[in-house]
């Protein structure tokens with residue numbers, strides 16, 4: 001049997017950080033990732049933060065991947081403006097939260113997980129190979145077993161011969177199978193989770209710059225609450241990437257279970273909001289009707305030619321409307337000048353309309369649909385994030401800071417990854433992997449992380465910034481309970497006392513007040529109605545049907561289902577007919593059945609099913625994530 | 626233990642994939658208009674060689690006889706097998722070669738390569754020729770043990786032998802897999818159904834490592850490429866090109882399919898006497914083969 005020092009299960013941002021750190025410390029580690037390539041299974045909003053807390057330290061991306069990280073990594077745009085919008089029909093009331101976004105922060109960049117994790121992997125793999133380790137993609141871990149007598153920990157997978165390690169890092173995400181195998185924690189329950197659903201909207205770089213009135217490297221983040229929530233607890237987001245937008249909705253899962261609604265309907269509610277409609281709009285080609293009296297073959301030829309022409313048009317246009325790509329292609333000699341690109345573009349356009357009757361209209365283009373559960377660190381972080389010699393990090397450990405507009409899972413998981421790596425490096429040196437020496441040490445390190453503090457209590461400084469940002473909100477909108485809290489918090493001296501008081505009272509008791517119907521729906525809706533600006537949309541977006549969204553996804557089908565329904569007639573399962581983001585469940589005669597082929601592995605159904613990730617290389621492959 | 630030294634012979638072929646192929650009005654291939662690429666069977670040979678790179682850290686040289694632009698076939702092969710060395714034998718005199726003359730050129734090239742070869746790989750056949758003879762003829766000229774239709778293999782570095790599984794397909798009989806052990810050097814032609822299997826973590830790590838290296842090398846493939854003309858190769862002019870080709874291809878015809886007649890006998894599976902008869906018949910059909 002082969003032997004390695006450390007196995008890391010899962011190649012998301014948390015597992016990759018652990019691999020990079022272990023390798024930097026000269027320790028041998030292998031990372032096993034189920035996806036065909038690192039990055040294809042990961043999805044985020046997402047903004048990647050680097051933080052500088054006043055007290056204590058966190059491990060940031062630059063600490064692990066080098067101080068030149070910002071220049072080398074495939075980041076999208078630096079978020080320089082952060083806004084919260086309250087919505088009601090065509091009215092929007094906006095508050096500037098840039099100060100909250102910049103609070104204790106070095107930077108925040110919009111990112112796309114597929115390419116970012118691939119970049120992390122490249123760097124971590126290079127270092128790992130030097131220590132006799134590396135990344136093995138396309139491998140699904142299905143068991144860990146311990147032979148205490150021989151002091152062996154054995155990793156079993158669907159694809160490879162079993163092998164032996166001294167310690168394990170479980171970085172297998174929110175639907176962690178390692179947590180089930182080790183029984184280190186129960187499955188997360190609905191109150192501890194959010195469901196996130198997201199669409200990538202295509203929009204050329206220059207149009208983004210123009211629409212948002214920003215520079216080529218700047219970006220914006222927009223959050224939404226109010227009637228776009230359709231009365232559920234949560235909200236929406238829109239982040240600018242280089243030449244796409246990330247538009248998504250994040251909702252408390254228990255609120256969705258209380259009154260089930262299709263995740264794509266919540267996404268659509270966002271896309272239909274006139275403010276968002278205007279932000280995503282573009283010029284879109286529309287195919288002309290093909291003469292049905294023509295021979296079948298001729299019709300087919302026209303269809304192919306049109307498809308090819310539209311593709312060419314998009315390719316040239318994407319170049320033309322991106323200053324960096326324009327320059328690059330002129331430099332490499334693909335084009336001689338900007339004028340040449342321009343005339344090529346109008347030539348193609350002319351051909352499209354004159355030869356094939358293609359017209360152009362105002363609309364928007366969606367490129368990828370996705371969804372995933374998010375663990376709410378406030379409610380589900382593991383208090384003891386280990387079992388024997390297995391340490392849990394990131395989403396697998398239920399860790400993330402989600403407080404109001406603060407949405408941070410990536411940086412938290414990266415910090416965990418480094419701490420787990422450090423703890424294991426220390427254990428390797430003493431060859432001591434006992435719970436006392438390894439697990440407890442890691443727990444202490446995690447508890448010292450400022451992020452853990454943020455999951456446990458209210459940060460009064462952050463609260464002040466937030467309250468300052470909402471100073472224009474008419475106080476009479478708020479209920480007596482809310483306005484009292486707000487009044488108390490607005491005064492410096494009392495705020496400090498009050499924050500202490502609520503922290504003594506316990507975060508858990510306060511949360512239902514903060515995360516309520518009133519704060520997500522009622523107050524923002526009324527605020528927008530009363531003080532909002534009217535925005536009218538100049539077109540009606542053609543929002544794709546769910547079936548079309550699914551058809552655009554890239555799957556590597558597995559004949560065997562990775563999910564087994566345990567109770568086909570219980571209530572939870574019946575609600576999944578609505579709540580599965582790709583409609584894998586259906587109900588007939590009171591029995592729920594699954595068709596696993598469209599599954600995007602979000603985990604929404606995992607609590608009450610026999611739920612595993614698909615075998616290596618199988619299942620969903622996100623292109624953006 | 627001495628490292629393995631491998632060679633792969635590959636061929637530039639017309640790209641028969643959709644959109645890349647063009648025909649003349651008479652139905653024959655329009656070679657000027659059709660794009661060229663690494664032949665699919667050559668690609669499989671390169672994949673088989675890559676197995677030895679991953680398993681045994683073998684050194685791989687890929688060679689081809691062809692026009693100057695056949696270097697792209699070598700580049701594609703390098704991306705598949707992480708070749709250390711690329712050889713292109715290119716000279717007007719080589720043109721018009723049949724399989725025998727091609728084998729002579731390749732044999733000379735392989736013998737010119739650094740070190741003694743342990744295994745030479747070739748594809749099953751070319752997709753634009755119908756013969757599948759270049760491999761066996763090169764093997765014969767090199768004096769190597771020839772093993773055909775290889776679907777998987779392993780090398781015993783200590784004993785310096787190869788153990789290859791070969792697929793035997795005989796009309797009317799289920800496929801048979803034959804296992805052959807032979808001392809190095811050997812010449813393997815690789816069956817289209819060849820598959821590499823990596824089952825341990827270390828193999829998979831090596832696979833990822835060499836694949837990355839292959840990608841980098843192929844991006845700068847000219848650094849590993851050496852082009853030889855006839856003089857540089859030092860081959861006997863009378864044995865290569867048109868002059869060295871005894872074959873005259875008159876026409877390639879489809880082999881007419883024999884009329885199928887069925888002589889079915891019905892057996893009852895619950896009747897033990899019938900079962901005994903079936904077993905006897907199977908034994909009779911298989912007796913002509915040696916099965917390990």
Ligand SMILES: Cc1cc2nc3c(=O)[nH]c(=O)nc-3n(C[C@H](O)[C@H](O)[C@H](O)COP(=O)(O)OP(=O)(O)OC[C@H]3O[C@@H](n4cnc5c(N)ncnc54)[C@H](O)[C@@H]3O)c2cc1C
Pocket residue numbers: 009010011012013014015032033034035039041042043044045046047048049139140141142171172173174176177178196197198248249250371372373374393394395396400407408409410411412413613
């Ligand atoms: C819609 C949405 C918006 C978000 N927005 C933000 C944001 O703006 N900022 C922010 O910081 N965070 C955000 N988050 C949270 C953040 O994306 C996650 O916290 C983070 O991606 C988790 O990383 P991870 O490495 O812990 O887990 P994952 O990225 O889930 O990685 C787990 C990996 O393990 C692999 N795996 C699982 N099981 C096995 C197995 N048995 N064998 C082998 N491999 C396995 C999986 O294939 C996967 O690649 C958002 C999340 C969502 C869904």
Ligand code: SF4
Pocket residue numbers: 563579580581582583584596598599600601602603604605606
């Ligand atoms: S089947 Fe389950 S895990 Fe798959 S997409 Fe539906 S809810 Fe998500």
